[in-house]
Amino acid sequence: MKKTTLYLALFTTPAVIITAPAYINAANDWQVENVENLIDQINPFSTTYEYYLIEAKNAYYSLSTYQQSNVRNSTTLFYYLGSTDNQQTYLKTFSDKMAAISARNSTFLRDIEEANRYYHSLTISQQAIIPNYLYLQLQNYLENIAKMKAVQLDFEKLSVLDSSYIYSYETAMKAYQLLPYDFRMLLTPLMSEKKREYETYISPANNRSVAQQVINEISKLSTSSSMEEVASVRAKYNGLTILQQNYVANYRDLLYIEEVQRNTSYGWDPYYIDEKEKPTDYPTNIEVSKKGQLYTVVMPATEMNQYTNTKIAVSDTITLTIPYDAVPKTNNNDIVTMTIEEINEDSILFTASMYDENFEFSSYIDIELKGLPSSTTIVRLDNDGEYIATPYRKIANKNIIKTKTSAQFKVVNSRVQFFDIQADGHQYEIEQLAKRKIVSGVENGYYKPNTQITLAQYAAMIARSMNITTNESSTYLDISGKWYETSIVALLENGILEHPNSNYFNAGKVVTRQEAAVLSIRMLQYAGVQISDPDYKKIPFTDFKQLSTSDRYFVATAYEFGIFGGKKNGQFDPNGKLTRSQMAKVLYKTLQIAKMI
Secondary structure, three states: OHHHHHHHHHHHHHHHHHHHHHHHHHHHHHHHHHHHHHHHOOOOOOOOHHHHHHHHHHHHHOOOHHHHOOOOOHHHHHHHHHHHHHHHHHHHHHHHHHHOOOOOOOOHHHHHHHHHHHHHHOOHHHHOOOOHHHHHHHHHHHHHHHHHHHHHHHHHHOOOOOOOHHHHHHHHHHHHHOOOHHHHHHHHHHHHHHHHHHHHHHOHHHHHHHHHHHHHHHHOOOOOOOHHHHHHHHHHHHOOOHHHHHOOOOHHHHHHHHHHHHOHHHOOOOOOOOHHHOOOOOOOOOEEEEEOOEEEEEEEHHHOOOOOOEEEEOOOOEEEEEOOOOOOOOOOOOEEEEEEEEEEOOEEEEEEEEOOEEOOOOOOEEEEEEOOOOOEEEEEEOOOOOEEOOOEEEEOOEEEEEEOOOEEEEEEEOOOOOOOOOOOOOHHHHHHHHHOOOOOOOEOOEOOOOOEOEHHHHHHHHHHHHOOOOOOOOOOOOOOOOOOHHHHHHHHHOOOOOOOOOOOOOOOOEOEHHHHHHHHHHHHHHOOOOOOOOOHHHOOOOOHHHOOHHHHHHHHHHHHOOOOOOOOOOOOOOOOEOEHHHHHHHHHHHHHHOOOO
């Protein structure tokens, strides 16, 4: 029994020795698992990276040697612990580079590029230790550099010869203003240069001055000019900006001369006659006499020039110019009698008669007056005894009145000023039209340039500016008896306005850009301006093909004359509403081309 007991004791003792470690491990497994979980939380791309690295390190070294040997991911911990010192070095270097970036330094952009280069030289794990705020700060710098370079490129690409120059400039300036202050300052010299260029571009005074040089060059040309001379003037015109080209009132003369050179069979020039081609029996039987302050001109229709204007020197200061088509040719020996009476120093009475009855010319004649003060304005007396607008233009020391009928003209000193147009781009045109009594203010010295213009208002201005009158009444129910009735009827009679298919004219509607283009070209046709077919291929408007065939003609012709340009987005915008400011520009330009202003 004792032996048996001894054997039993020998068998049970090892069991205790073997199970003891298992008991111990079971009690301490949670410590190993805790360390493993901490190591799993180490993420070099997270802001908690340093926290979990330190926690895992402390927890690992608090384990026994046996427990440490059972940590499954201990190699990951050793990897991160082994690289910590180097990572701190990378972090410090990058932080120092970011801290060195300052807009006050001349190396501002270079320092940003250097920090970016260094960041991208790091490994992914090294980049992971960079704080997120530093990384975002670097990205913000880089994004602003890209935006700044884009604005710089937009400024450098600006050209005053581009049709979209104003739109491109304003777009670049908006992008410039959106840049942070430090980056705007880097572009300030370039921006200032482009701003000066833009201000010069839109300056009416500068544009008129530059355009006048080309106007003078064109005025020197004739159909006998050499091709080299014409080509030289064409190059000077093409070198103007669009705004400057708009001021060249005799551009159509250049087009006509170029057309004659391209096609010599085009015909005679109604504004030019070569002395070598002048007939030997050139008419001279036109009588001019003077009695007191009254000059009388007796002009047989058969004695008028057949291919050019007939010029009559009435006195040293008065000259009449009668277009060849101003008097209808008949088989009779019609005689036109014209008188000019100097009523006083600042007023003359012009009359035209045939067979002792008032005579109206078929086209405008010119009454040229010399020696008037440059600051004067010429008006005419209406049937009610009021002085109203009359078409005339100034050339050097000459004032040239255009009329078809008898009238009394008066020289006045007129100066108009509106309080709300000082910053308006069409201030000059508005003041010139107001000075001539073509337009007027709205109330108390205000013009209200941004107010839209109605057809009734525009018709009245056109009729005044071209002295188109009538004694007829309207058949349209909505304009009969209105203040603008005679203006609309006069324009309808002369083909400037169209008759609507209705009993109502709708004169209160707002004038659109397309309608204004039509009116301008019909005004030129009425004034006898030569108009050739437009080149549709050269019309830049992106919405041009959306117009009807007839509207395309008027819009394209108005564009070629420089009366209308496009909008900033490249469109013509035919349905855009015309404002009083825009109307002044359109009307002034049209009257310029018609040589009535």
